[in-house]
Amino acid sequence: MTAALTSISAPAAWQRELAAAFTDPRALLAHLGLGEGELAGALAAAADFPMRAPRPYVARIVPGDPADPLLRQILPIAAELAPAPGFVADPLVEQTGARPGLLHKYRSRALVILRGGCAINCRYCFRRHFPYGEHALGPAEIEEIARYVAARPEINEVILSGGDPLLAKDAALASLVDALAAAPQLRRLRIHTRLPITIPSRITAGLVDLLARAPWPTVIVFHVNHPRELDDAVDAACRRLRAAGVTLLNQSVLLRGVNDDARVLAALSERLFDAGILPYYLHLLDRVAGAAHFEVDEGRARALMAELLAALPGFLVPKLVREVAGEPSKVPLDLRLTP
Numbered sequence: 001m002t003a004a005l006t007s008i009s010a011p012a013a014w015q016r017e018l019a020a021a022f023t024d025p026r027a028l029l030a031h032l033g034l035g036e037g038e039l040a041g042a043l044a045a046a047a048d049f050p051m052r053a054p055r056p057y058v059a060r061i062v063p064g065d066p067a068d069p070l071l072r073q074i075l076p077i078a079a080e081l082a083p084a085p086g087f088v089a090d091p092l093v094e095q096t097g098a099r100p101g102l103l104h105k106y107r108s109r110a111l112v113i114l115r116g117g118c119a120i121n122c123r124y125c126f127r128r129h130f131p132y133g134e135h136a137l138g139p140a141e142i143e144e145i146a147r148y149v150a151a152r153p154e155i156n157e158v159i160l161s162g163g164d165p166l167l168a169k170d171a172a173l174a175s176l177v178d179a180l181a182a183a184p185q186l187r188r189l190r191i192h193t194r195l196p197i198t199i200p201s202r203i204t205a206g207l208v209d210l211l212a213r214a215p216w217p218t219v220i221v222f223h224v225n226h227p228r229e230l231d232d233a234v235d236a237a238c239r240r241l242r243a244a245g246v247t248l249l250n251q252s253v254l255l256r257g258v259n260d261d262a263r264v265l266a267a268l269s270e271r272l273f274d275a276g277i278l279p280y281y282l283h284l285l286d287r288v289a290g291a292a293h294f295e296v297d298e299g300r301a302r303a304l305m306a307e308l309l310a311a312l313p314g315f316l317v318p319k320l321v322r323e324v325a326g327e328p329s330k331v332p333l334d335l336r337l338t339p
């Protein structure tokens with residue numbers, strides 16, 4: 001009896017890895033054998049948006065390289081604090097009029113913010129200033145969301161998004177799935193997550209079983225920006241998900257100093273396919289305050305896409321899109337090179 005209780009309450013491997021994430025820039029720099037030249041800026045930027053980097057992700061960073069594209073995504077730097085015209089706290093105007101935990105931006109899809117926060121804090125995140133605390137979901141809110149969805153026949157897909165929905169324990173995910181099962185028009189459940197990349201052990205047997213038993217097909221949209229973010233552990237997690245019938249897609253953000261190179265983007269698409277994931281979107285950066293140093297201009301983005309189209313089969317070329325507040329969908333960019 002005692003042993004059983006212990007095993008029920010002991011944190012799972014993924015929860016231990018979550019708790020062990022780097023949150024102190026000084027510790028991360030020391031771990032990677034980097035000097036403290038940028039430490040003051042890192043600490044100041046981390047005070048605005050905390051650093052968080054799980055160890056399985058950090059293990060893929062090349063030690064001693066301050067320009068490593070994976071490090072660039074997670075290390076706070078002083079440039080985040082420099083004002084930049086046009087870069088604002090809420091670039092997609094999500095913070096006004098939203099119901100707790102629910103965003104209904106697109107007609108047929110409702111987006112549920114099941115958990116605030118993520119396992120990793122990406123420095124370019126468009127929700128880096130999002131008031132997650134106002135969107136905490138308890139059982140009453142989940143029931144209300146389920147009623148909202150069931151009352152709107154035009155909603156045929158629910159998207160669980162970030163914060164990272166897989167930070168929820170399996171029991172909380174199961175409760176949501178059960179509540180949504182009352183909406184007869186739903187055809188898909190979609191999950192936007194970076195956890196299987198940053199902490200692959202999150203793909204537990206229990207989670208896979210839950211997704212396999214859901215009353216609708218499940219689509220998982222990963223967020224990977226560079227081919228080195230995928231390793232053997234991610235491959236194994238993807239195999240478990242695919243064996244359960246889950247469709248795997250990926251969205252990336254085009255980021256200066258990370259993946260603004262056609263060879264890197266082509267290698268990313270090839271590596272994703274090796275893992276059983278299809279490239280879906282390549283987003284232009286959302287202009288959130290603190291991320292201006294990541295921006296790649298539209299002309300350069302189009303030129304990169306032209307190189308990708310020449311280098312890859314069409315099914316490995318993601319759609320280049322920008323999200324525009326108030327538009328009924330993501331806005332695809334015209335890829336014809338304008339004079």
Ligand code: SF4
Binds near residue numbers: 124125126127163
């Ligand atoms: S995983 Fe996504 S939601 Fe979370 S910090 Fe990164 S970009 Fe933002």
